[in-house]
Every structure is written in structure tokens, then in C-alpha cells.
Amino acid sequence: MRIGIDMGGTKIEGIALADTGEELLRIRIETPRHDYDGTIAAIAGIVRDLEAKTKQKGTVGIGIPGAISPQTGLVKNANSTWIIGKHFDHDLETALEREVRLANDANCLAVSEAVDGAGAGAKVVFAIIIGTGCGGGIAIDHKVHQGLHAIAGEWGHISLGWMTPEEYPGIACFCGQRGCLETFISGTGFENEYEKQTGIRKRGREIAELLGQEDTVAENVMQIYENRLARAIATAVNLIDPDVLILGGGMSNISRIYETVPELVQKWTFGGEFTTPIKPAMHGDSSGVRGAAWLW
Ligand SMILES: [Zn+2]
Numbered sequence: 001m002r003i004g005i006d007m008g009g010t011k012i013e014g015i016a017l018a019d020t021g022e023e024l025l026r027i028r029i030e031t032p033r034h035d036y037d038g039t040i041a042a043i044a045g046i047v048r049d050l051e052a053k054t055k056q057k058g059t060v061g062i063g064i065p066g067a068i069s070p071q072t073g074l075v076k077n078a079n080s081t082w083i084i085g086k087h088f089d090h091d092l093e094t095a096l097e098r099e100v101r102l103a104n105d106a107n108c109l110a111v112s113e114a115v116d117g118a119g120a121g122a123k124v125v126f127a128i129i130i131g132t133g134c135g136g137g138i139a140i141d142h143k144v145h146q147g148l149h150a151i152a153g154e155w156g157h158i159s160l161g162w163m164t165p166e167e168y169p170g171i172a173c174f175c176g177q178r179g180c181l182e183t184f185i186s187g188t189g190f191e192n193e194y195e196k197q198t199g200i201r202k203r204g205r206e207i208a209e210l211l212g213q214e215d216t217v218a219e220n221v222m223q224i225y226e227n228r229l230a231r232a233i234a235t236a237v238n239l240i241d242p243d244v245l246i247l248g249g250g251m252s253n254i255s256r257i258y259e260t261v262p263e264l265v266q267k268w269t270f271g272g273e274f275t276t277p278i279k280p281a282m283h284g285d286s287s288g289v290r291g292a293a294w295l296w
Contacts, residue, residue: 004293061295108291131249
């Protein structure tokens with residue numbers, strides 16, 4: 001049995017896969033935010049639960065919103081900032097009394113979708129997670145392209161391209177820079193724009209529901225979002241020109257973006273052509289957790 005864990009900024013999901021790839025069980029809990037020991041305990045608890053209920057022992061793969069630095073062995077670049085600078089893999093191994101494999105969550109998504117998902121058959125897959133934060137991962141020939149510093153594909157921390165005077169210089173990002181595209185096109189960025197226009201804080205899901213009710217403010221916020229997402233995608237295309245773009249994370253569930261965004265992107269691609277398919281992750285919100293399981 002393979003166990004996959006997807007550690008997100010708001011939820012932690014665990015899945016148990018049979019050797020055939022069939023899903024046996026799934027558990028989802030709230031992330032103990034800003035609580036490192038609590039996060040370790042929560043992940044260990046999910047693994048114990050999955051094993052108790054399936055009466056099997058599994059290998060454990062974990063997708064995290066960040067990376068283990070090849071230079072120091074410590075977590076870096078996580079928007080779940082309380083795991084930064086920690087020996088997260090070692091601490092999990094101690095708690096679980098076994099070896100675990102960790103990978104960046106967007107890299108897990110890229111590999112999962114390249115192997116048997118929406119990117120099957122493509123040579124170069126660029127996978128994007130637009131959730132609480134914003135991650136990117138590159139799979140080439142079904143393998144993660146991690147890079148020397150484990151930051152390949154980390155496109156969320158490029159500044160938003162072609163900023164308008166109203167957008168410039170952008171708000172501070174957890175990474176220490178200002179105007180990163182994550183702060184605009186993550187679910188949090190979407191909620192920020194709605195709050196900026198209305199003074200009211202709503203969850204991304206609630207704003208998306210307003211779109212179906214012909215709410216003009218929500219519609220305006222969505223159009224601004226789509227324009228920004230198109231610019232962000234054009235930036236990625238101008239750099240790596242992948243064969244397919246796969247979207248995961250909460251914002252990827254808003255289905256209209258697959259119709260509205262492609263025709264916007266070409267305005268910013270070098271040469272003005274854009275034919276790259278933009279697809280939702282085939283395994284939906286489960287792609288990350290499945291990709292984590294497939295680390296073994
Ligand atoms: Zn940043």
C-alpha cells in the first residue's frame with residue numbers, strides 16, 4: 001500500500017492507494033497553521049488512521065508547499081512559513097518510525113498528471129497550483145525537473161508581468177519581495193482583490209458562487225483575475241514553452257477560466273501565438289496527494 005499526504009496551507013489530505021492504484025481511503029483535516037509540532041503530529045495521525053482502517057502498512061510520500069534545500073537539507077520557500085528552516089523530513093521520519101519521501105507539491109502534481117493524467121503523452125508538462133499560495137512544477141519525460149536549488153518552475157515568485165500603474169509595485173510577499181504573481185493569482189490574491197473593491201472579506205469559493213448570481217462586483221474581480229492569470233501564464237510560456245499547462249488548487253475549479261484565459265494569453269506571448277492546451281488536473285484536487293503516494 002502507498003500512502004500519499006498533501007500538506008496545504010489550509011488542509012492536509014491523506015490517501016491510501018492499493019498497489020493497483022485504486023483508492024482505498026481518504027482523510028482530510030484542517031492544517032494546524034503556525035504550529036510546527038502540531039503539523040508533524042497531524043500528519044502522523046493521518047498515517048496511523050489510514051493504516052488502522054485499512055489494516056495495512058504503507059510507504060509514505062508527502063507533498064509540501066516548498067522544497068528541501070539540496071544545499072542545507074532544511075525546508076525553504078514554503079508559504080506555510082512555520083515549516084521553513086526545519087528538518088521536516090527527519091522529524092516526520094522520527095514521528096512515523098520509517099523513511100519518508102518529500103517533494104514539492106507542484107512537482108507532485110506535474111508528475112502525477114504527466115504519468116496518467118491530463119498531461120499523459122506530453123514531453124514537457126508545466127503544472128500550476130493556484131490555491132492558498134501559488135506553486136509551479138515542471139515534468140520532462142515524466143520526471144521532475146527540480147533544478148540545482150530545487151526552485152525550477154517556482155513561477156509564483158516572479159513579479160506579475162506587464163503591471164498596470166494601479167498594480168505596481170504590489171504587496172509584500174512572504175518570500176521577502178514585492179509584487180510576486182502569487183500575491184495576485186493565488187486564491188488569497190483573488191480574495192484580496194474582492195476585499196479591495198468591497199471592503200468585505202469572503203472566501204474564494206463564496207466569491208465564485210456570486211459569479212453564478214450575476215453579481216457585477218464579483219464579475220469585475222473575476223475579469224481582473226483572468227487578465228492577471230493570462231499574464232502569469234504568458235510569462236511561463238515565454239520561458240519554457242511547455243506542451244501542456246495543468247492547473248490544480250482551489251482556483252482551478254472555476255471552470256470558466258479554461259474558456260476565458262486562453263484567448264487572453266496570446267497578447268503577451270512572444271510572437272503572439274498561443275495554442276498550448278490549458279487543462280484542469282484530471283485527478284482534480286487529488287492530483288497532489290496521488291502524486292505524493294507515487295513518490296514510492
Ligand atoms: Zn514571493
